[in-house]
Amino acid sequence: MEERLQKVIAQSGICSRRKAEELILAGKVKVNGSTITTLGTKVDSRDRITVNGKTLSKEEKVYYVLNKPKGCVTTVKDDKDRDTVMNYVPANPRVFPVGRLDYDTSGVLLLTNDGEFANQMMHPRYHLPKTYEINLQGMLTEDDVKKLRKGFTYQGEKYSPAKVFIKNKDYARDRMLVDLTIYEGRNHQVKKMMEALGHEVRRLNRSRFGFVTVDDLKPGQARRLKPYDVRKLVAMAQEESK
Secondary structure (H helix, E strand, O other): OOEEHHHHHHHOOOOOHHHHHHHHHOOOEEEOOEEOOOOOOEEOOOOOEEEOOEEOOOOOOOEEEEEEOOOOEOOOOOOOOOOEHHHHOOOOOOOEEOOOOOOOEEEEEEEEOOHHHHHHHHOHHHOOOEEEEEEEEOOOOHHHHHHHHHOEEEOOEEEOOOEEEEEEEEOOOOEEEEEEEEOOOOOOHHHHHHHHOOOEEEEEEEEEEOOEOOOOOOOOOEEEOOHHHHHHHHHHHHHHOO
């Protein structure tokens, strides 16, 4: 069966589909020795594909969920020699993180070698819900909650409506524990949203990605997702994109 070249590259696990398209347009991809620069070119399993001079290998697709601990970076390598999330998953087959969590943010992080799956989990059009538990300095007002639920713009960034659930209020220390569910995935988004309301995030934990949680995992522990879980996430992403 023939498939689009960029999809095959993404499925090999070396990059996302968007990055694969960039590589094709840059003339970095060859099929059976011929350089391809046209997006949408069809290939099949008999074709020999090379990217940056390296032949694509067909790895087994694997999918992990990690309970990311605080104090590690969400990168494959770090030039400052800091602890990375790669230290908490098996080295083979090679995987990469799906999106990012900040250095001081903990919780649910997916890792895979399936570029197509990663693209569906990260791309804005799919709107997968992500829930964060926020330890907040200060109290959200009723107006703050309404603003979050309605959506708002801050420093040129437009934030879509979010779900808000107040878990606990500590009046003595002027702190609040809040669950916030968002449908986007911009860098530092939750912190920026709270900053827009005049509050400081003391601790941040992603407690849910789609339906996936890490309630059964200690910080630094990972487990493989079952095929059913992967299919359910993909179906959920496709449904949210409609």
